[in-house]
Amino acid sequence: MTSVLVVANGPMQRQMAGPSIRCLELSRVLHARGHQVTVALPAPTDLPDQGFPLVVYTADSIVSLARRADVVLVQGYVLRRHPDLAHVHSRIVVDLYDPFPLENLLVFQRAPMERREAEHLESITAIWEQLARGDFFLCSSERQRDFWVGGLTAMNRVNPYTYSEDPTLRNLIDVVPFGIPSVPASSTQRAIRSRVAGVGRDDIVLLWGGGVYNWFDPAILIRAVGRLADRHPRLRLVFMGGAHPEPGINELMWAVPEARRLADELDLTDRFVFFNDTWVPYEARADWLLDADVGVSTHFDHVETRFSFRTRVLDYFWAGLPVICTAGDTIADTVASRELGATVPPEDLDAVVAAIDHMAADRRWRNACSRRVRDFAAALTWETVAEPLVRYCESGVAAADGGWALRGRPFSTIAASLVTPAAMPRSGLRRTLRAAYDRLPLTVRRSRSMRWAVREVRRLRAPRSRPRSRR
Structure with missing residues (x-):
């Protein structure tokens, strides 16, 4: 049995975003495999008992917690905020599933250049510090792994020591995608039909799961629904993610007010397009997913897309929803190759209209996509995808270049x-x-x-x- 400390970057509560969900689910898997798990949180939680401790950490207590653990799992800005963690003798696992420096290029795109420079330096420094210290790294896809191997090479972590231990570098960085629960999605109540005013039991519901962030393109979906309103009067587009649960995020996301403004201008709000004002609790999301017909996700063509892993689409898979999404990322490639729905080129309104029209008009095709989604989803459970992390906690060792004075120093x-x-x-x-x-x-x-x-x-x-x- 290995003692594992999982340090969350943000709040872990009933209403939480992707990074905290990932920490919780990986902790559940490690605990089920017999490891002694403690989750360290930056703020109090309202989650029920998980069978393992959820403790609130401070700048003073986090190092003490880490010293008592064999393995410490970190993500985001944790090492940046608590640099003393880098000096503990525990093995450090760094979760790189979210390449946030690429996201931040869009989060702060409209800020003054001085602010953009400062935010970029802060995020890229956080990445440098993680790449310099980590003993083992996680990422979400093989494409992401190529990206991070480049970063590790620049930080002198791909070197004679790490190569000699494992020429494939799987001992240094491996793929642990976002997963889905092994328990099938089940609903306790309707969340959309006959509960959201304007959405009926027989309507065709397109669901936008999760938040509306600056790297997404919700406007193209709103325009497409407007075009199809006469042809498909029962078509409904529902945005599930309202106010983000973490403080300060909402003020940075201009995509939300712009989407609402566009729906108002096209006279679609509360007729064909609906916005939920709150963040749906993690354990209640199935009520929304199972009350929809299609899961949708559209984005722009930029570098964030190339290396992203759209976790909201995993929820669609879990619920057996056929998917309409923009091409260009790993998940979209899967949707296209396995015929799990339709992919469209970025910013191609005609293609989005055609995809929605086909999905709304052809119920047999929609149901066939749904069956393929359910078959594929069986291989995406957290227990399956977390195997490289479980294996490292059971038998992994400190990085092979740990004693080299030049480890982790850019050339x-x-x-x-x-x-x-x-x-x-x-x-x-x-x-x-x-x-x-x-x-x-x-x-x-x-x-x-x-x-x-x-x-x-x-x-x-x-x-x-x-x-x-x-x-």
Whole structure:
């Protein structure tokens, strides 16, 4: 039995978003496999008893909790907020399923450039620190794994030590996708039909599960439903995710008010397009999913799409919903190859209209897609997808390059250490040191240890007084 500490990046409550859901479900799997699991939370929880401790951590207590664990699982900004975690002797597992620096490019896209620079440096520094310290890394797909192997290479974690231990690097980074519960989705009550004013029992419901974030394109769905209103008067588009449960997120998401404004302008609000104002509790989401006919997700064509893993579509799979989604990410490739619904090119309104029209008009095809979805979903349970993490907790070891002094240091910052004064003129060495320093994040350059290092370098560069002659 291994002692595992799972450190959540955000609140873990009945109303929670993807990262906290992932922490909870992975913890449940590890606990069921016999490991001693503790989940550390940044805020109190209202969840019922899970069979393992859910404890609120502080800056002082988190290190103490980590020292008592064999394995510590972190995600997001946890290491950034609590840098002392990097110095515990426990094995650190870093969950990279959410490449948030790419998301933040869109979250802050409309902010002043100074704010965008600061937010990007903060997020990319958080990633650097994780890549430098982690003993084992998780990601959501093989495409994501390629992305993160590139990052690990740049951070000098793909090196003779890690390669010699495992030429495939699976011992360093492996795929643990988002999963679905092994228990089939079941409903306790209707959440949409005859409960949302304007949606009837016989209507065709397109459900947008989860939040409306800036990297999505809800407008194209709203416009498509408007076009089809005369042809399919029973068509309804329902946005399930209202106000985000984490403080500060809603103010950054302009996609929500813009979607509402467009629906108002087209006179579709509460007639064909409906917005839920609250965040649906995690354990209640099946009531919404099973009250829909089709799951939808549309996004723009950008780098976030390329490496994303649309977790809301996993919920559609769990509920047996056929899917209409934009092409370009891993999940969309699966939808297309396994005929689980329809994929459309980004920002192609005619294609979205045609896909919805086909899904609404052809019930036999819709039901056939649903059967294929249910068959495919059986392989996506948390117990199945978490196997690499379970295996690491049972028999994994610290990273093979743990004793190497240059581990986790970008090559730009170690160039100077590979060049001795004898091998390079003093002026060239100064230029190399300066170039390496300029590439460091602003937060690192302003740190106490870096200021001390700069003072030492300047002291060593100062001309020494010559000893007086004894003649």
